[in-house]
Amino acid sequence: MKTAEKTSSVGTRERIVRATSRLLQRQGYEGTGIKQISREAEATLGSVYHFFPGGKQELAAEAIRHGDQEFAVILRAGLGSAEDLTAAVTTCTTLLARELRGSDWQDGCPITTTALETVGRAPVIEQAVTEAFANWQAIVEERLRTAGIGAEDARELAGTVINTLEGAELAAQVARSEEPLHIAGRHLARLLATYLPQD
Amino acid sequence: MKTAEKTSSVGTRERIVRATSRLLQRQGYEGTGIKQISREAEATLGSVYHFFPGGKQELAAEAIRHGDQEFAVILRAGLGSAEDLTAAVTTCTTLLARELRGSDWQDGCPITTTALETVGRAPVIEQAVTEAFANWQAIVEERLRTAGIGAEDARELAGTVINTLEGAELAAQVARSEEPLHIAGRHLARLLATYLPQD
């Protein structure tokens, strides 16, 4: 089926998905052209349409799924960084802030822009976006339950944690400052503390 | 200078700004064309470039300022709806949820999409976005101080309130559900309560 990889480089399909994900993150859906993607991925237009016969929408949906995983990694890293729940949450915001600053405030949430642009008009993409949000919420929810928060509270709080992180990341990007994220971390920690069993 | 308005309709410039604002809210910056704007505003291309010689960017910046005021009205209405701070906050989320559902989940925050698309690449627009966020934060901050919260806490909390509302509105739009907004309202109320003087 496939010969062993001769070089250490990744396959064409993977390069296309990665390039698309990064471009969507930085320029959004409408602002990103297929030709720019193929250029950036060092693939030809023929290859793009070979792997993604569904065109731009199918490609974007796959890129969203890629961004989903990417963000989930950060989330898990932050949430698993400490026994203390509130410390874990602030680690999350610190990680996000670092990544944001490191990219000169360019790389915010990998899917938000595309999500907003396509809401209500591109079902394939919306589906991927919905799954990503649900995935992130589930990750946070599980951590909250581990910390002893009840099922229903954990579910609702997880949603608010994700939403607040999203909003703070947007604000940080616009303001070119880590402050909104750090503040969000502190406020989320304080909110969660009111639900912790020992209270 | 100007003859008295003969009809009750608004002027051409105003129609252009309103149409642009609504289109940017729903389709974002890259997804909205000048010709679509002129069509929607019932103005000609000549009129658009007459009033906005700076082109699409200048027009978008003006539309952002329009959206700024629009959102500020809702914010003030919600925050001023009750003596009780926490009740006022949940009124905000209720108002936003109503508007969102009423537009079939189309009309979220009037500026977020454009803000994300143009961050770091359209200074004129970024400026308008920054001012809008600062404006909203100031509105919330003042209300928090009225409720007796200290200056620094009020400033930081105001930022988180705006950010969380932004994030929750995005989630509500994607999920086509009022729930994220209502939950955000409850959590924000709870967070704010921990800062209230009588605690």
Next chain:
DNA sequence: TACTGGATAGAGCGTTCGTTCTAGAGAGGG
């Protein structure tokens, strides 16, 4: 060697983009 099918390559389709430009409409002042 001949054949097959996945992958690559890019010219070209019709359309739309943001912008420019010229022309004219219409009211107000001289």
Next chain:
DNA sequence: CCCTCTCTAGAACGAACGCTCTATCCAGTA
């Protein structure tokens, strides 16, 4: 009456858009 100036009107420009299409390359199999 004409001149001026604001505003309206839309044709036209080059560039970029998403996508289709044919041609070619090349490893694997027979």
